[in-house]
Amino acid sequence: YLYFMKAPLLTIALGVLISFLIAFAFVVFVLYRQRRESLLRQNELELKQQLIEVELKALRAQINPHFIFNCMNSIYQYMQRNDSQTAGEYLVKFSNLIRLILENSIHTLVPLSDDLKTLDLYIQMEQLRMNHQFDYKIEVENNIDAEITLVPPMIIQPFVENSIWHGLNNKTTKG
Numbered sequence: 680y681l682y683f684m685k686a687p688l689l690t691i692a693l694g695v696l697i698s699f700l701i702a703f704a705f706v707v708f709v710l711y712r713q714r715r716e717s718l719l720r721q722n723e724l725e726l727k728q729q730l731i732e733v734e735l736k737a738l739r740a741q742i743n744p745h746f747i748f749n750c751m752n753s754i755y756q757y758m759q760r761n762d763s764q765t766a767g768e769y770l771v772k773f774s775n776l777i778r779l780i781l782e783n784s785i786h787t788l789v790p791l792s793d794d795l796k797t798l799d800l801y802i803q804m805e806q807l808r809m810n811h812q813f814d815y816k817i818e819v820e821n822n823i824d825a826e827i828t829l830v831p832p833m834i835i836q837p838f839v840e841n842s843i844w845h846g847l848n849n850k851t852t853k854g
Contacts, residue, residue: 746840753808769807776800783832792825798835805843813847813854 750773757766779797783789795817802815819825847854 749808750804753804765807769804772800772804772807776804780833786832788829789832790826791819791823791828791830794830794832794835795819795825797833798839801836802839802843805840809843809847812850813843 750769754766754769754773757763757769776797779793779800783793783797799817802817806813806815
């Protein structure tokens with residue numbers, strides 16, 4: 680008789696123990712999953728932060744602080760000479776250039792035609808700054824469709840800038 684009484688108690692105790700172990704395993708699993716998801720979210724946020732930093736570096740590379748300083752200095756010089764017409768023209772070109780750079784900077788690739796518009800504005804500003812000491816012409820090969828050909832923004836500008844600053848700036852004759 681005692682054996683039969685102990686068997687249900689043992690079964691109940693075993694059932695309670697198994698239920699407790701299952702509940703404990705479930706709690707451990709939930710905590711583990713929450714921790715893992717938290718780490719994944721943290722890694723995702725870190726990656727987004729790094730992406731934003733890289734984008735800002737790319738934007739800073741496109742909008743060279745030295746270039747901005749030179750533009751502001753040129754506007755100031757025109758104002759000092761009471762040449763408000765040229766100062767205004769330069770300022771409008773500068774603001775349009777900055778707008779184009781900022782618009783293009785959100786894309787990894789832009790149509791070549793957009794990059795050439797930005798380049799043209801930049802060259803016009805440099806031409807104004809250098810008192811039209813050089814002429815220029817932008818040509819695209821006939822077999823290249825500038826509307827569908829994609830390039831990184833401001834890909835050509837550094838080469839043109841170097842050409843102007845190091846090739847034309849010290850030239851005594853028109854370039």
